[in-house]
Amino acid sequence: MRSYRRWNVASRVASLLISCVLLQLGLVSSQTTWKTLSGKAPTVVAKGGFSGLFPDSSQGAYSFALSVSSPSTVLQCDVRLTKDGLGICLPDIKMDNCTDVANFFPNSSSTYLVNGVPVSGYFPIDYISTDLGNVSLIQGIYTRTDRFDRSFAILPVEAVAQLKPPALWLNIEHDMFYTQHNLSMKSYMKGLVKNVKINYISSPEIGFLTSISSLTSTQTKLIFKFLDPTSAEPTTNLTYSSLLSNLTYIKTFASGILVPKTYIWPVSADNYLMDYTTIVTDAHKAGLEIYAGKLANDNFFSYNYSYDPLAEYLSYIDNGVFSVDGFLSEFPITPSEAIGCFVNLNKSSISHEKPLVISHNGASGDYPDCTDLAYKYAVTGGADIIDCPVQVTKDGVLICMSSINLVDDTTVVKSVYATRMNVIPQLQSGPGVFTFNLTWDEIKKLKPVISQPLSQFKTVRNPRYTNAGNYMNLSDFLAFAKNKDLAGVLITVENAPFIAQNLGISMVDSVLAVLNASGYGSATSLPVMIQSSNSSVLLAFKQKAPHYKLLYTINEEVSDAAVPAVADIKRFADAVAVEKQSIYPETHHLITTQTKLVKNLKSQGLSVYVYVLMNEFLSQAYDYFSDATVEINSFAQDAGVDGLITDFPATARRYKQNTCQNMGNSTPSYMMPVQPGGLLQAISPTAQPPAAQPLPVLSESDVAEPPLPAGTTSGAQNGPASSHASPQLPAAVLISVLLAILSNVLLLV
Ligand SMILES: *[C@@H]1O[C@H](CO)[C@@H](O)[C@H](O)[C@H]1NC(C)=O
Numbered sequence: 001m002r003s004y005r006r007w008n009v010a011s012r013v014a015s016l017l018i019s020c021v022l023l024q025l026g027l028v029s030s031q032t033t034w035k036t037l038s039g040k041a042p043t044v045v046a047k048g049g050f051s052g053l054f055p056d057s058s059q060g061a062y063s064f065a066l067s068v069s070s071p072s073t074v075l076q077c078d079v080r081l082t083k084d085g086l087g088i089c090l091p092d093i094k095m096d097n098c099t100d101v102a103n104f105f106p107n108s109s110s111t112y113l114v115n116g117v118p119v120s121g122y123f124p125i126d127y128i129s130t131d132l133g134n135v136s137l138i139q140g141i142y143t144r145t146d147r148f149d150r151s152f153a154i155l156p157v158e159a160v161a162q163l164k165p166p167a168l169w170l171n172i173e174h175d176m177f178y179t180q181h182n183l184s185m186k187s188y189m190k191g192l193v194k195n196v197k198i199n200y201i202s203s204p205e206i207g208f209l210t211s212i213s214s215l216t217s218t219q220t221k222l223i224f225k226f227l228d229p230t231s232a233e234p235t236t237n238l239t240y241s242s243l244l245s246n247l248t249y250i251k252t253f254a255s256g257i258l259v260p261k262t263y264i265w266p267v268s269a270d271n272y273l274m275d276y277t278t279i280v281t282d283a284h285k286a287g288l289e290i291y292a293g294k295l296a297n298d299n300f301f302s303y304n305y306s307y308d309p310l311a312e313y314l315s316y317i318d319n320g321v322f323s324v325d326g327f328l329s330e331f332p333i334t335p336s337e338a339i340g341c342f343v344n345l346n347k348s349s350i351s352h353e354k355p356l357v358i359s360h361n362g363a364s365g366d367y368p369d370c371t372d373l374a375y376k377y378a379v380t381g382g383a384d385i386i387d388c389p390v391q392v393t394k395d396g397v398l399i400c401m402s403s404i405n406l407v408d409d410t411t412v413v414k415s416v417y418a419t420r421m422n423v424i425p426q427l428q429s430g431p432g433v434f435t436f437n438l439t440w441d442e443i444k445k446l447k448p449v450i451s452q453p454l455s456q457f458k459t460v461r462n463p464r465y466t467n468a469g470n471y472m473n474l475s476d477f478l479a480f481a482k483n484k485d486l487a488g489v490l491i492t493v494e495n496a497p498f499i500a501q502n503l504g505i506s507m508v509d510s511v512l513a514v515l516n517a518s519g520y521g522s523a524t525s526l527p528v529m530i531q532s533s534n535s536s537v538l539l540a541f542k543q544k545a546p547h548y549k550l551l552y553t554i555n556e557e558v559s560d561a562a563v564p565a566v567a568d569i570k571r572f573a574d575a576v577a578v579e580k581q582s583i584y585p586e587t588h589h590l591i592t593t594q595t596k597l598v599k600n601l602k603s604q605g606l607s608v609y610v611y612v613l614m615n616e617f618l619s620q621a622y623d624y625f626s627d628a629t630v631e632i633n634s635f636a637q638d639a640g641v642d643g644l645i646t647d648f649p650a651t652a653r654r655y656k657q658n659t660c661q662n663m664g665n666s667t668p669s670y671m672m673p674v675q676p677g678g679l680l681q682a683i684s685p686t687a688q689p690p691a692a693q694p695l696p697v698l699s700e701s702d703v704a705e706p707p708l709p710a711g712t713t714s715g716a717q718n719g720p721a722s723s724h725a726s727p728q729l730p731a732a733v734l735i736s737v738l739l740a741i742l743s744n745v746l747l748l749v
């Protein structure tokens with residue numbers, strides 16, 4: 001049995017309401033002077049709608065783009081013709097990758113010459129429009145969710161216009177191909193312009209653009225679309241790269257150009273940004289607008305952006321030299337944030353307000369864990385607190401190292417010290433070379449290895465720096481931190497019972513001694529916070545150094561903490577570090593709900609820090625649109641956490657500087673936290689993922705531990721990190737809008 005979903009027309013009320021609110025915002029951002037051709041803010045163009053989440057060109061994609069993106073968002077449609085000359089929106093000339101057509105017409109693909117090249121597949125020109133009535137759209141990119149597949153029908157261009165977007169952009173390609181098949185794009189357009197207001201028409205074909213200029217009103221912008229620089233433009237047979245040197249010629253038939261983003265910021269073979277080209281200023285000199293295309297949050301990233309899509313958009317509009325006039329984006333929320341809330345930030349203002357930005361092994365997203373480079377970048381990136389996970393060497397030196405097993409974060413297996421591999425079951429089941437098996441001098445000879453938490457998805461971090469940087473011992477680290485503008489340092493102590501029993505070293509006494517010797521005991525020194533997942537360690541610190549703040553790590557995913565467990569934690573900790581999924585549990589990368597954990601801990605006066613935030617979209621729920629800033633915003637605004645423990649402190653710091661804070665009901669839709677569970681509810685019953693296993697509740701017995709083997713030093717007095725008022729929490733409306741849209745879906749069988 002097959003079932004098909006289709007959209008009802010009335011679905012715009014909710015988003016219109018939001019748009020009205022947001023008009024005020026347009027006024028705010030117009031105060032900025034932009035280096036665009038018009039001097040106005042750049043335009044967000046939703047390529048096939050919000051095609052990063054919903055199937056490209058679907059009603060879901062278009063409606064959602066209008067709801068969550070900037071209120072002036074333009075809807076873009078790639079127009080294709082059916083056998084009977086109907087214009088439909090489809091991302092590709094073929095239907096293979098974007099529809100389920102093969103299910104309806106098995107074994108009926110065709111082979112045609114497309115720009116002289118034979119191409120096989122399912123072409124819309126082989127079907128009259130009614131043939132396609134049951135065919136539905138699917139997500140063509142495999143890293144994106146397929147749970148909205150088969151929920152949406154193919155749309156005629158008019159249906160997109162009926163959504164009443166602020167502006168409509170049609171992209172038209174392969175005019176010659178349609179002509180060869182006795183179809184005429186030009187006649188189609190002639191009919192269309194009578195009924196539909198088209199604001200932009202783009203095409204990579206000069207002949208087509210010049211042929212329709214007589215049809216269109218002066219309000220329609222004709223945009224010449226540059227393709228791959230080495231390919232030939234069909235009308236002139238000149239390569240796109242040679243046409244680039246004749247922009248005054250382009251200006252004779254177009255008012256703007258659309259270029260793949262690498263025309264503006266080229267990348268090297270190993271995917272690092274090179275210097276920007278002069279194309280934006282050249283285009284503006286020629287009187288042409290310029291739009292950057294091929295922008296998506298989940299692919300084709302240069303390493304320079306640290307997997308932060310907002311940083312990429314900003315490089316096109318907030319670089320001090322030029323600004324593009326718009327973006328074609330598959331995730332239009334992100335350019336909306338960039339344009340609306342993140343340009344001209346005052347980067348020098350550091351005020352250490354909540355949520356605190358706490359590094360995780362330094363800026364380990366960009367440089368190898370706990371190296372001097374990782375710490376320097378954490379500080380320049382604006383971390384409030386930098387962290388040192390303390391380990392001990394064979395000669396008793398305390399060092400900063402993300403793992404007690406050097407195999408995890410150094411090149412030790414390739415070194416002469418590989419022979420020190422041994423199995424220590426109390427620490428881990430497999431073999432390792434442990435920090436206490438090498439002296440500090442020996443460890444310094446090892447090369448660091450950058451962390452790769454998402455390597456199973458072939459996602460690597462900053463490859464030019466894979467083995468860069470030097471390690472620091474704890475005193476180096478404390479000396480480095482001392483004169484920096486920080487809210488404090490975080491010292492993480494794990495495996496203390498093992499080290500006491502087997503090496504006879506008290507980690508508590510040793511850490512306190514180094515802190516004291518480094519001048520961290522006094523009231524004026526930088527605040528110190530000690531972190532452990534073992535309550536007995538924190539209790540020992542509390543006894544000996546009551547002035548240090550204590551951070552308890554709940555190192556498992558939990559849905560809540562029982563009342564006695566919270567009471568127990570309160571005895572020894574000031575703050576609690578919890579996993580992301582303990583706040584927003586997920587199933588199959590979809591948030592299911594929001595737990596009460598943060599609320600319960602905070603109601604007992606405990607601060608709550610979330611760990612570990614990463615920029616890579618594969619670490620994030622689909623609910624965040626592959627945009628680390630959306631995730632951070634939810635943890636800050638909706639969950640109300642007091643700290644963000646992150647591999648990418650610069651992204652979290654920039655979030656704290658955004659200009660759309662404390663706006664209450666006028667907060668733009670793209671800066672609203674996501675509604676926990678909203679996206680999951682929007683998925684049709686047949687496409688739902690299996691329900692998540694319920695998470696355990698943290699019990700008192702999870703928290704209580706036998707006392708740590710004794711040690712005998714005591715710390716000096718010190719001013720702890722101060723606490724601040726919690727931020728205001730605007731209502732989560734982002735996904736409620738989506739739900740309002742989806743409630744209009746009818747089920748047709
Ligand atoms: C569908 O897209 C994938 C990835 O872009 C590509 O490898 C594949 O060849 C495409 N299939 C068809 C039938 O075009």
Ligand SMILES: *[C@@H]1O[C@H](CO)[C@@H](O)[C@H](O)[C@H]1NC(C)=O
Pocket residue numbers: 106107
């Ligand atoms: C399609 O082709 C495959 C083999 O190429 C064959 O097994 C199948 O029966 C065909 N289906 C139809 C509907 O013709």
Ligand SMILES: *[C@@H]1O[C@H](CO)[C@@H](O)[C@H](O)[C@H]1NC(C)=O
Pocket residue numbers: 130131132133134749
């Ligand atoms: C669409 O599906 C329905 C129900 O299966 C069927 O009756 C109808 O003929 C189909 N239409 C087309 C154009 O295939």
Ligand SMILES: *[C@@H]1O[C@H](CO)[C@@H](O)[C@H](O)[C@H]1NC(C)=O
Pocket residue numbers: 180181182
């Ligand atoms: C196009 O039309 C001409 C004249 O009507 C006809 O001879 C030709 O076969 C048609 N071509 C195609 C691809 O339908």
Ligand SMILES: *[C@@H]1O[C@H](CO)[C@@H](O)[C@H](O)[C@H]1NC(C)=O
Pocket residue numbers: 232237
């Ligand atoms: C286009 O140019 C290429 C070389 O630049 C040439 O080989 C080809 O024949 C030309 N095609 C046409 C249709 O003029």
Ligand SMILES: *[C@@H]1O[C@H](CO)[C@@H](O)[C@H](O)[C@H]1NC(C)=O
Pocket residue numbers: 245246249
């Ligand atoms: C620009 O293109 C026009 C039209 O093809 C041509 O006449 C002119 O010579 C070109 N100018 C340059 C500098 O290439």
Ligand SMILES: *[C@@H]1O[C@H](CO)[C@@H](O)[C@H](O)[C@H]1NC(C)=O
Pocket residue numbers: 272273274275276304464
């Ligand atoms: C990109 O990163 C590389 C490596 O760190 C650096 O050499 C290059 O200058 C950066 N490019 C830009 C445009 O900042």
Ligand SMILES: *[C@@H]1O[C@H](CO)[C@@H](O)[C@H](O)[C@H]1NC(C)=O
Pocket residue numbers: 346347348349350
């Ligand atoms: C940026 O912030 C700093 C510190 O708060 C302040 O002194 C400076 O005036 C600000 N600069 C601008 C341009 O607002």
Ligand SMILES: *[C@@H]1O[C@H](CO)[C@@H](O)[C@H](O)[C@H]1NC(C)=O
Pocket residue numbers: 419420421422434436437502503
């Ligand atoms: C590593 O250190 C532990 C604890 O000191 C010791 O028992 C073990 O023999 C050492 N292993 C090697 C290979 O040095």
Ligand SMILES: *[C@@H]1O[C@H](CO)[C@@H](O)[C@H](O)[C@H]1NC(C)=O
Pocket residue numbers: 397398440473474475476
């Ligand atoms: C820490 O390392 C520095 C050099 O990096 C060295 O001068 C210092 O003696 C070391 N401290 C200890 C306790 O080994």
Ligand SMILES: *[C@@H]1O[C@H](CO)[C@@H](O)[C@H](O)[C@H]1NC(C)=O
Pocket residue numbers: 497534535536537705706707708709
């Ligand atoms: C915590 O420390 C105590 C010693 O104080 C030890 O007995 C216990 O096993 C430790 N717990 C964990 C989970 O390592």
Ligand SMILES: *[C@@H]1O[C@H](CO)[C@@H](O)[C@H](O)[C@H]1NC(C)=O
Pocket residue numbers: 512513516517521713714715716
């Ligand atoms: C810290 O240093 C002071 C003197 O600088 C000393 O009096 C105190 O005992 C030291 N405390 C510890 C725990 O070493």
